[in-house]
Structure formats: structure tokens, C-alpha cells
Amino acid sequence: MERLLIDLGEDSYYIDIDEDLLEIMDKAIDSGDKIVLITDKNVDNLYGKAIEKFLKDKKPYKITIPPGEKSKTMATVEYILSQMLDCGLTRNSKVIALGGGVVGDIAGFSASIYMRGIDFVQVPTTLLAQVDSSVGGKTGINMPAGKNTVGSFYQPKAVLIDTKVLKTLPKRELISGIGEVIKYGIIYDDMFLNDIKNEFEAILKLDYKVMKKVIRRCCEIKAAIVSQDEKEKGIRKILNFGHTIGHGLEAITNYKKYTHGEAVIIGMYYEAKLAKSLGYIKETYFKEITDIIHKTEVSLDITMLSLEDLTHAMIKDKKNRGEKISFILPIDKGKVKEVLLFPNEVMW
Ligand SMILES: NC(=O)c1ccc[n+]([C@@H]2O[C@H](COP(=O)([O-])OP(=O)(O)OC[C@H]3O[C@@H](n4cnc5c(N)ncnc54)[C@H](O)[C@@H]3O)[C@@H](O)[C@H]2O)c1
Numbered sequence: 001m002e003r004l005l006i007d008l009g010e011d012s013y014y015i016d017i018d019e020d021l022l023e024i025m026d027k028a029i030d031s032g033d034k035i036v037l038i039t040d041k042n043v044d045n046l047y048g049k050a051i052e053k054f055l056k057d058k059k060p061y062k063i064t065i066p067p068g069e070k071s072k073t074m075a076t077v078e079y080i081l082s083q084m085l086d087c088g089l090t091r092n093s094k095v096i097a098l099g100g101g102v103v104g105d106i107a108g109f110s111a112s113i114y115m116r117g118i119d120f121v122q123v124p125t126t127l128l129a130q131v132d133s134s135v136g137g138k139t140g141i142n143m144p145a146g147k148n149t150v151g152s153f154y155q156p157k158a159v160l161i162d163t164k165v166l167k168t169l170p171k172r173e174l175i176s177g178i179g180e181v182i183k184y185g186i187i188y189d190d191m192f193l194n195d196i197k198n199e200f201e202a203i204l205k206l207d208y209k210v211m212k213k214v215i216r217r218c219c220e221i222k223a224a225i226v227s228q229d230e231k232e233k234g235i236r237k238i239l240n241f242g243h244t245i246g247h248g249l250e251a252i253t254n255y256k257k258y259t260h261g262e263a264v265i266i267g268m269y270y271e272a273k274l275a276k277s278l279g280y281i282k283e284t285y286f287k288e289i290t291d292i293i294h295k296t297e298v299s300l301d302i303t304m305l306s307l308e309d310l311t312h313a314m315i316k317d318k319k320n321r322g323e324k325i326s327f328i329l330p331i332d333k334g335k336v337k338e339v340l341l342f343p344n345e346v347m348w
């Protein structure tokens, strides 16, 4: 088993990575007085029964929400909280978030406000959640005004990553997770970017050794960044590479056309192009970035969308300052920086 420490003083916790971790879950989850498992319908159908068995005498309550981004609303939070109250959960109870980023974000947010905060454990089941959303303590929901506009910084007590559950993940969701994996290489570790390129086929085949190594490296990078800047006042912003355009694309297509990871893949491509146009990177490095982006086979054609709508959506991004849009752009191998641009300076 791989074990990593997220070093946040009093709020420190471990990330454990292995196959078959779910089967020994009861040992990893020290008992509170009651346990509630929050999951979505798809994950419940696949793993619900097995998890209840693995948790043995801990006998969890279960709250199941519909799958997908549309569940990340205040109405779902209210539903979850009332179920938690009905089950009689106390301050000593524990929430287990079993699912992708949607379940992790909403279960984490619910845990953070239930009785002013109860313990929660992340058990991420998508690649995106295993390499990104389950680590770092950002929780939240979407509001009509925008994605993730309401939430909290609330760290889990542990993250349990079972690589075996990725076997049931649809290919599209696997590719979405690979988008965030590529991001880590570009923002932090060029050697890792090369490894991803060389081992792309093995990743697609979910080769156990490769996946364990890849997930570990992503979590290590995220841990290093989050440990320095838990509340995103500085360096944590670099994790937003690909996300200014990515979030814009998700917003103008009503979160229906793209998965989050696909939008990030397209966003990384156009933000790298923007960096090249502005002279931050040379053609050769741009080509290195795009070579790997092309491997995902996500269509980069956004000509059917209105650039004006996209710019408009990006202006509303919560990371902006004043009239300027905040971009994280590559400036060298494994290096990015924040660049603030007026809307009319955005071009590729
Ligand atoms: N908190 C953070 O730091 C952070 C970071 C990145 C993304 N996010 C959020 O994460 C969300 C996206 O997460 P996601 O991509 O995991 O999406 P998701 O949670 O919607 O999961 C994608 C789909 O895969 C299904 N699924 C999950 N695990 C499965 C498995 N093992 N086998 C088969 N199907 C499975 C789900 O039911 C769902 O239909 C977005 O809301 C995004 O804002 C948060």
C-alpha cells in the first residue's frame, strides 16, 4: 500500500492507495457512534452491497443521490442534512463519501455544516476524484449564478483510494481524469508529463502498477501545493491551469456537453495556445503539450460555440480581479504563472 501524508498541522491526514482497499475499509475507518455512507445511484448499484458487507458490524446508514453534476445543488444538501438528522447522527458520527467528485464535494460540504462539522472520509471512485477532488479539502455546490460558488474548505480525516474500482468506470470518465493527470505534469513536473506520454496506453488499460504510481504522483503534487497554501491565496491557484476556459466552456454549454475533465483538456489546449501567442512559451514546448492532449482524443473544436459567450462566462469567474480575467499559463517546462488579462487581450 502507498501512504502519503497531507501535512496541514492539526488537520493533517493520510491518503492510502492500493487495490482492494475497500475490502479492508472497516479497519481504516475508526468508529464514530454512527456511520453514514453518501453515494450516488450508479456507484451504489456497483459497490453499495459490497461496502456494507466490508463495513461488517459498523452497519452504515446510506444516503443515495442521483448521479451527475445536476445533483450538486443546495436542494440535495438539504435532502442529505435532513436524512442525517433523521438517522440521529451526532457530532461523533462519521460521513463516508463514496463516489466521484460530485459525491465528494457535496458529502464534504454537508459534513462541514452538519452540527457545525462532523468527520468525513473520502473514498473516491473516479480517476478524477482519486487524483484531484478528494484531496485538498475543497467542498461545495453549484448555484444558478455559477459552479462551486458556495462551499467550504473542510479537510477529510482520511482518503482511501482503491484503484480496482476504476475497472467499472466508463472510458469517457477515465479520459476526464487523465485530463487532470496531464495538468499536474504541465504545472509542476515535466518528467511526470513524459512518463504519462510514454505510459499512456498502460494508463488506458488501467495497468495496476502504472496506475498506483500515477495516482500517487498526482496526490503528492497536490499535497505539496495544498500544504503550502490550503486556502488558495497563492500557489494553490496553479491547480487552475486549463480551468478558466474549462469552467467557461462548462457554463456556456449548461454543464451538459462536456464532462469537467473534457472541458479542462480543451481549456489546457487553448490556454497553452494563449501562452504561445503571448510569447510565454515557444512552439516546441507548445507541441509537447498538444501531443499529449491529442492522445486523449477529445475534440478540441469549439468553433460551434460563441467566443463572446465564453468570454462573458470567464468574466464571471470567482478567481478574477477587477476587470481582468485570471489565467494560469505555462511559462516553461513544469512551470506556470498567473496572468491577468483584459477580455480583449484573450486570443489564440
Ligand atoms: N473539490 C475539488 O477540489 C474538486 C476538484 C476537481 C473537480 N471537482 C468537482 O468534481 C466533479 C466531477 O467529478 P467526477 O468527474 O468524478 O464526476 P462524477 O462524480 O459525476 O462521476 C462521474 C460519473 O461516474 C460514475 N461513477 C463514479 N465512480 C464510478 C465507478 N467506479 N464505476 C462506474 N461509474 C462510476 C458516477 O456515478 C457519474 O455518473 C465536478 O463537480 C467538479 O467541480 C472538485
Ligand SMILES: [Zn+2]
Binding pocket: 132, 180, 243, 260, 264
Ligand atoms: Zn478540475
